[in-house]
Amino acid sequence: MGKAGIAVVRLSGPSAAAVAALLTGSDVLRDRVARLRQLHHPDDGRHLDSGLVLAFPGPASFTGEDVVEFHVHGGRAVVEAVLDAVHATGQARAAEAGEFTRRAFDAGKLDLTAVEGLADLIDAETEAQRQQALGQYGGALGELYASWRERLIGLLAHLEAGIDFVEEADVPAAVTAAVRPQIAELMEEMAQHLDDGRRGEILRSGLSIAIIGPPNAGKSSVLNWLAGRDAAIVATTAGTTRDVIEVRLDLGGYPVILSDTAGLRPDSAADDIEIEGMRRARDAAAAADMRLYVIDGVQFDTLGLPGPDEYELLLVNKSDLDEWTLPGNAIEEVTYGVSARTGAGFGGVLQAISQYVEKMAPERVTPVLTRTRHREAIQGALAALEQGQTAEEIELAAEDLRRASLVLGRVVGAVDVEDLLDVIFHDFCIGK
Numbered sequence: 013m014g015k016a017g018i019a020v021v022r023l024s025g026p027s028a029a030a031v032a033a034l035l036t037g038s039d040v041l042r043d044r045v046a047r048l049r050q051l052h053h054p055d056d057g058r059h060l061d062s063g064l065v066l067a068f069p070g071p072a073s074f075t076g077e078d079v080v081e082f083h084v085h086g087g088r089a090v091v092e093a094v095l096d097a098v099h100a101t102g103q104a105r106a107a108e109a110g111e112f113t114r115r116a117f118d119a120g121k122l123d124l125t126a127v128e129g130l131a132d133l134i135d136a137e138t139e140a141q142r143q144q145a146l147g148q149y150g151g152a153l154g155e156l157y158a159s160w161r162e163r164l165i166g167l168l169a170h171l172e173a174g175i176d177f178v179e180e181a182d183v184p185a186a187v188t189a190a191v192r193p194q195i196a197e198l199m200e201e202m203a204q205h206l207d208d209g210r211r212g213e214i215l216r217s218g219l220s221i222a223i224i225g226p227p228n229a230g231k232s233s234v235l236n237w238l239a240g241r242d243a244a245i246v247a248t249t250a251g252t253t254r255d256v257i258e259v260r261l262d263l264g265g266y267p268v269i270l271s272d273t274a275g276l277r278p279d280s281a282a283d284d285i286e287i288e289g290m291r292r293a294r295d296a297a298a299a300a301d302m303r304l305y306v307i308d309g310v311q312f313d314t315l316g317l318p319g320p321d322e323y324e325l326l327l328v329n330k331s332d333l334d335e336w337t338l339p340g341n342a343i344e345e346v347t348y349g350v351s352a353r354t355g356a357g358f359g360g361v362l363q364a365i366s367q368y369v370e371k372m373a374p375e376r377v378t379p380v381l382t383r384t385r386h387r388e389a390i391q392g393a394l395a396a397l398e399q400g401q402t403a404e405e406i407e408l409a410a411e412d413l414r415r416a417s418l419v420l421g422r423v424v425g426a427v428d429v430e431d432l433l434d435v436i437f438h439d440f441c442i443g444k
């Protein structure tokens with residue numbers, strides 16, 4: 013809900029045309045032509061607005077049902093009045109969150125991965141996110157999983173045919189021997205699909221980068237410089253930042269969540285609030301995909317430098333000051349002299365972040381999986397197939413294949429997923 017030039021009120025279901033007729037006084041469902049119509053309240057005939065009325069007769073509509081859209085002016089009172097008039101017909105109610113998409117799913121218009129792709133498309137903030145979501149909405153991921161499932165079901169049919177001949181000594185063994193190499197091939201494809209550096213998941217939810225280091229090193233200043241605004245308080249007092257401050261950025265199409273944290277120093281030098289802040293800082297550092305360790309290039313404690321496994325990039329800040337130097341024991345490849353005051357050196361830092369992303373999430377053939385739900389399912393299917401490969405009895409091997417195909421069926425929503433649906437559709441807004 014908000015103010016806009018145009019608002020679209022959508023109706024879906026068998027009464028859509030009847031409701032539209034009551035508001036417009038005309039039959040709108042005949043074709044897919046947009047027509048300018050005056051909308052009136054069905055109770056007292058009062059004029060509500062003029063707007064376009066556009067009908068999509070089922071089944072060739074988004075939901076598969078008859079759909080009518082009113083394109084009215086986007087003022088709050090206009091939308092309220094039109095919704096009120098729609099309710100007054102007694103033939104319609106407000107949709108629940110995600111209900112249009114859920115009906116589309118029920119009508120077989122979209123599989124579950126496409127539904128998720130649509131939700132991601134609506135949430136997409138960067139260009140790379142948009143491309144990935146659009147691919148998934150278009151069915152790329154769903155088609156891959158469906159094709160694996162089809163192959164599995166084909167192989168399963170072979171095994172089951174073999175089971176019919178368990179009485180004959182060599183038939184079952186021959187069937188299993190014929191099927192196993194094909195299962196191995198499928199397993200190889202699944203393993204490759206899983207070995208993607210979590211690219212799709214990172215792109216969907218954002219790469220998390222924690223800025224850590226001693227107090228007063230300029231961590232908040234680095235965050236502000238990268239964010240291009242004064243998101244965090246900067247002050248000469250050591251221990252300024254206590255809470256973790258998060259900023260979302262678009263780095264070359266990749267969504268990045270930067271968090272500024274409290275400076276780390278011995279507990280004895282800090283009060284209770286700062287100690288809690290440092291605990292949060294350590295948690296943020298542990299949970300991050302990447303860590304930027306910031307030190308002050310004028311005052312640093314060489315002995316106090318963290319081990320190279322505690323950060324991905326070392327930023328030696330305040331290079332604008334004369335007394336600035338790089339610590340002698342810094343590892344050259346990951347060390348960057350910067351000034352959060354002048355912006356010097358940040359070009360190299362941004363490049364290093366991009367390279368790091370490329371390294372941890374190499375670009376491979378699409379489609380990539382984008383959610384933990386997908387990863388767990390493919391891992392589950394793979395585990396079932398592995399077990400099937402070593403099963404002695406043909407019946408047991410068949411059972412493992414059946415399990416794997418069931419798991420794949422659940423990812424795309426082809427088999428019993430009632431429990432999953434509420435979770436997935438809950439992410440949607442009303443009216444989608």
Ligand SMILES: Nc1nc2c(ncn2[C@@H]2O[C@H](COP(=O)(O)OP(=O)(O)OP(=O)(O)O)[C@@H](O)[C@H]2O)c(=O)[nH]1
Binds near residue numbers: 246274276
């Ligand atoms: N000359 C110079 N001063 C800087 C630079 N970056 C930060 N400062 C100063 O260093 C002081 C500390 O900066 P902050 O960004 O608050 O440091 P911090 O690491 O977030 O500090 P805490 O939140 O207390 O841990 C401030 O007075 C900044 O103005 C820089 O590149 N050059």
Ligand SMILES: [Mg+2]
Binds near residue numbers: 231233244246253
């Ligand atoms: Mg700070």
